[in-house]
Amino acid sequence: MNAIDASGVALSLPRPPRRIVSLVPSLTEALFAFGAGERVAGVTRFCEEPAAAVALLPKVGGTKTPDLAAIAALHPDLVIASSEENRREDVAALRQAGLAVFVTHYATVAAALDGLALLAGMVGADPGSIDWLTEAREVAAACTARRGEPVRYFCPIWRRPYMVARRDTYVADLLALAGGVSVFPDEGPAHYFSVELAGLPAAAPQVILLPDEPYRFAARHLADFAPYAAVPAVARGRVHLVDGKALTWYGPRIAGALRLFAGLLCGEGEPAGALAGPSAEGRR
Numbered sequence: 001m002n003a004i005d006a007s008g009v010a011l012s013l014p015r016p017p018r019r020i021v022s023l024v025p026s027l028t029e030a031l032f033a034f035g036a037g038e039r040v041a042g043v044t045r046f047c048e049e050p051a052a053a054v055a056l057l058p059k060v061g062g063t064k065t066p067d068l069a070a071i072a073a074l075h076p077d078l079v080i081a082s083s084e085e086n087r088r089e090d091v092a093a094l095r096q097a098g099l100a101v102f103v104t105h106y107a108t109v110a111a112a113l114d115g116l117a118l119l120a121g122m123v124g125a126d127p128g129s130i131d132w133l134t135e136a137r138e139v140a141a142a143c144t145a146r147r148g149e150p151v152r153y154f155c156p157i158w159r160r161p162y163m164v165a166r167r168d169t170y171v172a173d174l175l176a177l178a179g180g181v182s183v184f185p186d187e188g189p190a191h192y193f194s195v196e197l198a199g200l201p202a203a204a205p206q207v208i209l210l211p212d213e214p215y216r217f218a219a220r221h222l223a224d225f226a227p228y229a230a231v232p233a234v235a236r237g238r239v240h241l242v243d244g245k246a247l248t249w250y251g252p253r254i255a256g257a258l259r260l261f262a263g264l265l266c267g268e269g270e271p272a273g274a275l276a277g278p279s280a281e282g283r284r
Helices: 025-034 068-073 088-096 109-122 131-145 170-177 197-203 219-228 244-248 254-266
Strands: 002-004 010-012 020-022 040-043 078-082 101-104 151-154 156-158 163-165 180-182 192-194 207-211 239-242
Touching: 020 025, 025 040, 025 078, 025 109, 068 088, 078 088, 088 101, 101 109, 109 131, 109 170, 109 254, 131 170, 131 254, 151 197, 151 254, 170 180, 170 244, 170 254, 197 219, 207 219, 207 244, 207 254, 219 239, 239 244, 239 254, 244 254
Parallel strands: 020 040, 020 078, 078 101, 151 180, 151 207, 207 239
Antiparallel strands: 002 010, 156 163, 163 192
């Protein structure tokens, strides 16, 4: 299979890889969801899912601090990396060592769905037969068809300083597809930028989402918003602690994430149509 990755490098695989090292936690989970888990030879220490399976695999350092010698010692015929999570110099060093590295970058839900389909084909899976991928496309299409006036949200991904995602990121695109728009305009070239809570009254978010990763927001952090009782989200009790993996991990979580955030943002009960998910009969 021939493909050009997010770094512009062409990769040619004469056959599906038999030994894969994944440096991207969400894509590690996706590989298992593709049915290619038995070929994953090594992962980072941040690759947590599926928990029972990855616990048994060799760890090759962190996403930003990979052990290059340990990766090479596993003799992979494919290393999967991300332009956001992994450093260019580490990717270059792996390639210099003669390893095939495929770099990913998914700035939108649509790009993630297409990229996941491509990756599935690379590892020998049939994208058309992957139910969760088909479901994610259906839910994304339903979200697009049902868009109305966007709900203004504040969704920090870090604290001290509080930081938010720029609108050209996967996080922002997922929330936009679910019906939201960030209350803070993009600032500067960085994908993530700092904001002050003092700006909340003027920004007037209707919903506040506090994910448990990359920063682990928890119930104790709700006190940060007590001084802003007049902010619509606070006044109406629409401050939610949410699953950070649903927000940032692309893969088998996409459909559920869109349903989750559509409900939280738009205040709906059980969304209609494809957003409602499989019926009880369909789940059996």
